[in-house]
Amino acid sequence: VTTDGLEAACPGCQVRLPALEAPQHPYMACSPACWVRYGDLLAVQYADPRRMAFHQIVVDTYAVQHPDGDDPRAIQSVGIHLMTLCLFLERGANPSLGTRLHRRMVDRPVFHQLDSPSPRGKLTMLDVPLEGDPELARAASYAWADDVWKSWQTHHPTVREWVASSGFGLQA
Numbered sequence: 001v002t003t004d005g006l007e008a009a010c011p012g013c014q015v016r017l018p019a020l021e022a023p024q025h026p027y028m029a030c031s032p033a034c035w036v037r038y039g040d041l042l043a044v045q046y047a048d049p050r051r052m053a054f055h056q057i058v059v060d061t062y063a064v065q066h067p068d069g070d071d072p073r074a075i076q077s078v079g080i081h082l083m084t085l086c087l088f089l090e091r092g093a094n095p096s097l098g099t100r101l102h103r104r105m106v107d108r109p110v111f112h113q114l115d116s117p118s119p120r121g122k123l124t125m126l127d128v129p130l131e132g133d134p135e136l137a138r139a140a141s142y143a144w145a146d147d148v149w150k151s152w153q154t155h156h157p158t159v160r161e162w163v164a165s166s167g168f169g170l171q172a
């Protein structure tokens with residue numbers, strides 16, 4: 001349901017979209033309109049196996065761009081998604097392994113809450129095209145991921161330690 005066309009900035013990624021009245025995500029700080037638009041991107045991803053090959057990058061980046069305080073689910077989400085971003089961006093891990101990596105991280109949690117940086121990058125999901133060549137969408141997703149990951153720079157050493165102590169080491 002649109003209210004009156006007014007734009008509202010997302011508290012997570014700052015995108016400005018026409019305000020919507022829609023349910024809030026339980027543990028991500030996103031505007032209802034941002035969450036709905038993210039759903040459109042996910043739908044496009046799920047519909048194309050070539051996009052699914054890098055899908056985890058999209059999910060991780062969105063999550064760490066929308067951290068939400070000390071809800072235990074938020075802490076777990078941010079911790080896990082930062083760890084996989086580290087593996088993908090710094091170790092060249094294959095995003096199609098993402099689900100398996102996450103399962104291991106949930107089973108052996110090593111993370112704790114981090115103070116989230118602000119702002120968290122300049123790029124947003126709006127920079128990932130919904131149509132066209134999946135390779136362009138892949139490149140755009142990696143650029144977005146890289147931008148948001150860099151915004152967490154002060155926590156990179158901690159995340160790298162988490163990755164190492166989860167047993168992923170250098171082989172991941």
Ligand SMILES: [Zn+2]
Pocket residue numbers: 010011012013014015030031034035066
């Ligand atoms: Zn957002």
